[in-house]
Amino acid sequence: xxxxxxxxxxxxxxxxxxxxxxxxxxxxxxxxxxxxxxxxxxxxxxxxxxxxxxxxxxxxxxxxxxxxxxxxxxxxxxxxxxxxxxxxxxxxxxxxxxxxxxxxxxxxxxxxxxxxxxxxxxxxxxxxxxxxxxxxxxxxxxxxxxxxxxxxxxxxxxxxxxxxxxxxxxxxxxxxxxxxxxxxxxxxxxxxxxxxxxxxxxxxxxxxxxxxxxxxxxxxxxxxxxxxxxxxxxxxxxxxxxxxxxxxxxxxxxxxxxxxxxxxxxxxxxxxxx
Amino acid sequence: xxxxxxxxxxxxxxxxxxxxxxxxxxxxxxxxxxxxxxxxxxxxxxxxxxxxxxxxxxxxxxxxxxxxxxxxxxxxxxxxxxxxxxxxxxxxxxxxxxxxxxxxxxxxxxxxxxxxxxxxxxxxxxxxxxxxxxxxxxxxxxxxxxxxxxxxxxxxxxxxxxxxxxxxxxxxxxxxxxxxxxxxxxxxxxxxxxxxxxxxxxxxxxxxxxxxxxxxxxxxxxxxxxxxxxxxxxxxxxxxxxxxxxxxxxxxxxxxxxxxxxxxxxxxxxxxxx
Numbered sequence: 001x002x003x004x005x006x007x008x009x010x011x012x013x014x015x016x017x018x019x020x021x022x023x024x025x026x027x028x029x030x031x032x033x034x035x036x037x038x039x040x041x042x043x044x045x046x047x048x049x050x051x052x053x054x055x056x057x058x059x060x061x062x063x064x065x066x067x068x069x070x071x072x073x074x075x076x077x078x079x080x081x082x083x084x085x086x087x088x089x090x091x092x093x094x095x096x097x098x099x100x101x102x103x104x105x106x107x108x109x110x111x112x113x114x115x116x117x118x119x120x121x122x123x124x125x126x127x128x129x130x131x132x133x134x135x136x137x138x139x140x141x142x143x144x145x146x147x148x149x150x151x152x153x154x155x156x157x158x159x160x161x162x163x164x165x166x167x168x169x170x171x172x173x174x175x176x177x178x179x180x181x182x183x184x185x186x187x188x189x190x191x192x193x194x195x196x197x198x199x200x201x202x203x204x205x206x207x208x209x210x211x212x213x214x215x216x217x218x219x220x221x222x223x224x225x226x227x228x229x230x231x232x233x234x235x236x237x238x239x240x241x242x243x244x245x246x247x248x249x250x251x252x253x254x255x256x257x258x259x260x261x262x263x264x265x266x267x268x269x270x271x272x273x274x
Numbered sequence: 275x276x277x278x279x280x281x282x283x284x285x286x287x288x289x290x291x292x293x294x295x296x297x298x299x300x301x302x303x304x305x306x307x308x309x310x311x312x313x314x315x316x317x318x319x320x321x322x323x324x325x326x327x328x329x330x331x332x333x334x335x336x337x338x339x340x341x342x343x344x345x346x347x348x349x350x351x352x353x354x355x356x357x358x359x360x361x362x363x364x365x366x367x368x369x370x371x372x373x374x375x376x377x378x379x380x381x382x383x384x385x386x387x388x389x390x391x392x393x394x395x396x397x398x399x400x401x402x403x404x405x406x407x408x409x410x411x412x413x414x415x416x417x418x419x420x421x422x423x424x425x426x427x428x429x430x431x432x433x434x435x436x437x438x439x440x441x442x443x444x445x446x447x448x449x450x451x452x453x454x455x456x457x458x459x460x461x462x463x464x465x466x467x468x469x470x471x472x473x474x475x476x477x478x479x480x481x482x483x484x485x486x487x488x489x490x491x492x493x494x495x496x497x498x499x500x501x502x503x504x505x506x507x508x509x510x511x512x513x514x515x516x517x518x519x520x521x522x523x524x525x526x527x528x529x530x531x532x533x534x535x536x537x538x539x540x541x542x543x544x545x546x547x548x
Binding site for chain 2 (some may be wrong): 057108109112143147149154155182183184185193208212222225
């Protein structure tokens with residue numbers, strides 16, 4: 001396939017049924033130069049072995065998914081979450097990942113404002129670790145439909161305001177088109193991010209939505225203006241990897257190599273510069 | 275049941291299997307003083323007969339649902355939508371409805387920005403009719419998960435900015451807690467609405483969400499801070515009806531009178547002043 005795949009990355013969630021080793025081998029076969037790793041799959045071999053696997057394959061680690069999930073009902077549980085984030089930072093450092101993606105977590109009760117404070121406190125608690133290990137923390141706003149069960153950080157504006165509070169080059173934002181495309185201010189907000197963009201993820205919004213959690217579409221099958229958004233992200237100064245992250249039962253049923261082939265084709269057709 | 279139901283209204287969508295006549299009779303039995311009418315059910319008898327039915331029952335019409343749905347691929351189709359909105363304005367006037375709720379509609383293609391322009395043009399086209407008939411247009415922002423198939427107006431901020439562009443007492447906003455609760459700026463935005471609030475709707479967000487379209491919960495079954503939001507709406511100056519609007523297959527299977535009884539109980543427990 002002709003076309004420049006030099007900025008493309010496979011987020012491991014897209015090939016759910018592949019192990020990390022299978023995903024790495026698949027990327028090599030497909031000519032995809034980077035991978036976004038999930039911690040549950042990383043646990044299959046551990047960070048040190050995984051780092052060696054990636055290095056031997058010539059693959060870059062564009063992100064480690066995920067840290068975050070800070071709010072909890074008790075002080076002890078919040079401390080446990082922070083400890084887990086510290087382990088994630090160490091793993092991200094071992095992998096030399098461009099960013100540790102923070103999915104900030106839901107409120108433990110009805111008090112979403114208190115939960116947002118817990119997110120800020122959680123990031124504050126791990127910042128010195130991130131700086132010490134040279135790991136960038138990327139606050140990823142999730143679509144508002146996940147506000148009750150996955151993230152109280154629900155808009156790019158909110159993520160920017162939160163990141164700016166730390167005034168540190170170690171705290172940035174990760175933009176996923178699926179989570180922010182609906183926002184009337186999205187282009188202005190991307191511009192406002194400037195050097196704070198630590199990652200860019202793509203998939204598509206298909207209608208009717210097949211599933212709240214696992215209903216993301218392949219690029220080109222939905223309504224998101226993926227090329228315009230990528231241009232905006234680039235114009236803001238981002239020149240890093242573009243991860244394809246798709247949670248979709250139908251796509252997961254395809255053979256892994258077929259997913260990667262389709263993903264490369266659609267990336268070139270709908271995301272990459274023409 | 276003790277308690278003040280004087281601001282409570284049944285949005286007809288909550289009792290999907292009842293005709294308008296059945297819903298009116300049900301409200302009278304339950305001591306609910308107002309109803310939000312849907313146009314598809316209004317068509318059962320026509321606006322004049324419905325207005326007489328409500329008047330005879332002593333019921334106020336808190337809203338007519340719905341106008342809007344402006345964006346379309348062709349000029350002819352957009353003109354047809356505007357004509358339909360003019361009929362909705364006439365019906366709202368006959369019913370003496372407090373507001374005609376505008377669900378603004380999705381984009382006909384991937385261009386959500388163009389669709390937002392079509393919404394603005396559509397409202398501009400019907401504004402003189404609304405003023406002539408003394409009907410208030412209420413722009414209702416929908417949850418961003420409906421951005422692709424129901425409304426390109428996805429946040430309270432966007433609805434306020436749009437309403438303010440007309441600078442007319444005939445263009446206001448309708449706030450539904452289900453659509454806006456996730457927004458980190460929601461309390462500030464409600465305050466900013468001030469006299470522009472033309473309606474307030476409640477239901478709840480339950481997890482896991484049973485269905486994208488018909489997954490709303492009964493007040494108290496979910497995570498929305500319904501009392502705090504109602505206090506904010508009141509503090510902004512709103513003193514009109516509070517409509518319960520629930521799309522939920524499980525609730526729809528209950529006998530209509532049982533829905534109303536539960537809804538009154540939960541309204542008093544979770545929404546009304548203590």
